[in-house]
Amino acid sequence: MPDTENLSAKKLHEDAIIVDGLQTCQxxxxxxxxxxxxxxxxxxxxxxxWENFREGIAYVSEWKRFLRENDxxxxxxxxxxxxxxxxxxxxxxxxxxxQNTSPLEDKLDYVEIFKDLGVGIMxxxxxxxxxxxxxxxxxxDSGLTGFGKEVLAEMNRVGVLCDLSHVGDKxxxxxxxxxxxxxxxxxxxxxxxxxxxRNKPDELFTAxxxxxxxxxxxxxxxxxxxxxxxxxxxxxDAMAYIIDLVGExxxxxxxxxxxxxxxxxxxxxxxxxxxxxxRRLTEFGSVKISKPKGIERMTELPNLTARMLARGWSEDxxxxxxxxxxxxxxxxxxxxxx
Numbered sequence: 001m002p003d004t005e006n007l008s009a010k011k012l013h014e015d016a017i018i019v020d021g022l023q024t025c026q027x028x029x030x031x032x033x034x035x036x037x038x039x040x041x042x043x044x045x046x047x048x049x050w051e052n053f054r055e056g057i058a059y060v061s062e063w064k065r066f067l068r069e070n071d072x073x074x075x076x077x078x079x080x081x082x083x084x085x086x087x088x089x090x091x092x093x094x095x096x097x098x099q100n101t102s103p104l105e106d107k108l109d110y111v112e113i114f115k116d117l118g119v120g121i122m123x124x125x126x127x128x129x130x131x132x133x134x135x136x137x138x139x140x141d142s143g144l145t146g147f148g149k150e151v152l153a154e155m156n157r158v159g160v161l162c163d164l165s166h167v168g169d170k171x172x173x174x175x176x177x178x179x180x181x182x183x184x185x186x187x188x189x190x191x192x193x194x195x196x197x198r199n200k201p202d203e204l205f206t207a208x209x210x211x212x213x214x215x216x217x218x219x220x221x222x223x224x225x226x227x228x229x230x231x232x233x234x235x236x237d238a239m240a241y242i243i244d245l246v247g248e249x250x251x252x253x254x255x256x257x258x259x260x261x262x263x264x265x266x267x268x269x270x271x272x273x274x275x276x277x278x279r280r281l282t283e284f285g286s287v288k289i290s291k292p293k294g295i296e297r298m299t300e301l302p303n304l305t306a307r308m309l310a311r312g313w314s315e316d317x318x319x320x321x322x323x324x325x326x327x328x329x330x331x332x333x334x335x336x337x338x
Contacts, residue, residue: 009302017322018253020044032066046099046121052105053110075089124167128274136198153178157336164183182211188217209246212250212332232303259298263289269286
């Protein structure tokens with residue numbers, strides 16, 4: 001690529017608002033510095049998987065400490081204005097997120113309490129059944145439960161974005177149909193390109209987009225056609241497929257980075273057991289999984305922007321994919337409904 005093209009990509013990346021729809025890293029100062037080095041403006045930090053109410057409070061508390069101790073490079077995000085402020089301050093905005101509604105236990109009132117504490121995104125279920133619905137690995141996906149309908153309505157009412165990434169297909173369809181606000185599938189890949197259960201079918205992407213939502217394209221190698229041999233180009237092929245399907249206004253980034261977590265290691269082995277203690281659900285906690293070459297760490301995110309431009313994608317499209325689409329959906333979902 002000529003130097004002028006490199007400079008153009010570098011400038012666009014530096015100017016862009018870049019939102020990562022989900023990460024589950026081993027949080028540390030070095031990870032936060034890597035967010036800055038990669039140019040990330042905001043990240044959904046969503047390592048909560050199986051926790052109960054008390055442990056959910058502990059996760060919020062941990063992030064209060066991280067934000068206080070790293071306030072030179074991080075800032076809390078509760079609104080879209082906070083993301084713009086993070087960009088202006090050369091910081092990374094932190095959106096506290098969950099991959100399960102397990103901390104709600106069976107208390108509907110807890111949705112508003114956690115929203116007040118700064119939790120802005122909640123994935124309805126993680127892999128298996130909870131009070132609200134079924135995850136994609138549940139033996140029978142019975143759909144959104146009666147309690148789940150109330151949880152979703154409460155999320156809409158107080159302004160929490162509902163995530164459907166690890167949610168079962170039927171439960172996902174039910175949520176999209178029921179929600180008054182846009183929803184997200186924050187870190188996902190298309191089943192049409194690789195037929196594995198973790199990926200989602202075209203009709204759910206289309207339904208999500210039709211309700212104003214967003215699909216965050218994941219770097220998860222087992223969901224990419226080339227697996228561990230995938231490159232950044234394979235990732236962009238998956239992104240291009242979803243863009244062609246739902247339009248350029250409904251696609252973004254959801255890296256699913258789990259950087260600095262050993263594999264196998266205690267956290268990933270725990271993550272891959274039902275409720276953290278029961279049957280092993282997948283082999284993902286112990287087998288080798290590589291991120292696509294060319295985007296294996298956050299420091300390589302500028303390369304993603306460069307490869308998008310190299311495909312002939314317009315600057316306007318690239319800016320939407322990097323963050324503008326996330327800003328729109330977050331703005332709508334974080335606006336409480338009547």
